[in-house]
Amino acid sequence: MGGIESGCGGLRLRGFRFLGVVAALYLALALYDPHRCMAALRIAGETLATILPILAVVIVISAAIFWRFDPREFAKRMERHGAKKRRLFALVAGVLSHGPMYAWYPLIGDLRRHGVGDGEIATFFFARAVKVPIFPLMVHYFGWPFSVFLTLYILVGAWIQGILVDRIERGIR
């Protein structure tokens, strides 16, 4: 998707075409409604400021994982644990992970290239819907029964999705 080789050590920057499409949307918005365009830019700037520390944390976590474990060895070790333990690990990791989903794509993509299964990745992503730090706020707005049932069903749903992704992919192969 619009990859460009940069000058620094052959680093291939990806996504320029997508960035270009978004820039064109801003241009259209600027012509149609300049005030909203400025507001959108301000929100994007604030979002970037919020995301940068999270991206830094993801880089450090990613480096720590690959420093302590050889990725192939890590994937093999996960394989030895059996499907249920792997899925449980993905579930807990998803619940504990922080920040927007897209901040985790590089790390997840790397783990996947080294053998972590698609089922575990699907479980990880859906389990991220459980937000432990703001659980009290959910209780405040929607009450205990709603918050407990929703959380429980998200965990069950994440588990089942992992199983389904594995089965569907096995069926496709």
Next chain:
Amino acid sequence: MNAFLAQLRRSARQMLALSPMILGVIALVGIVRVLLTPAAIGRLFDGNWLHDTLVGTLAGMVAVGQAIVSYLLGGELLDAGVSLYAVSAFVLAWVSLGVVQLPLEVEVLGGRFTLLRNALAFVFTILIAVATVWSVRWVG
């Protein structure tokens, strides 16, 4: 320690490689949040549980921001008389689905996996929203 620094450099380079895509997603967040206001979202619902659940899921997919915002917005929608089906689906879709980040997900994880994962997440969001409301009513 040198090995860790080498890994840190490698991880930073991988993130940097995706930076145009990440910047594009963040920029798109700004546009969506400006165009999709709480008032605009509230007008989408009509009280029919199936319609509201579906529309809540679709609105949550398109909306972007911190999860905490979806709770605040969900609370406002409930106060405005929007059904719990709609709010459950909206809050869950907000954190589990995301149209804005789809291009990045396709780029990193591939089109087939992205389609499969998001299709399943979409179906489960609807099922979980309905099951949550039924369970809440069941316990009274």
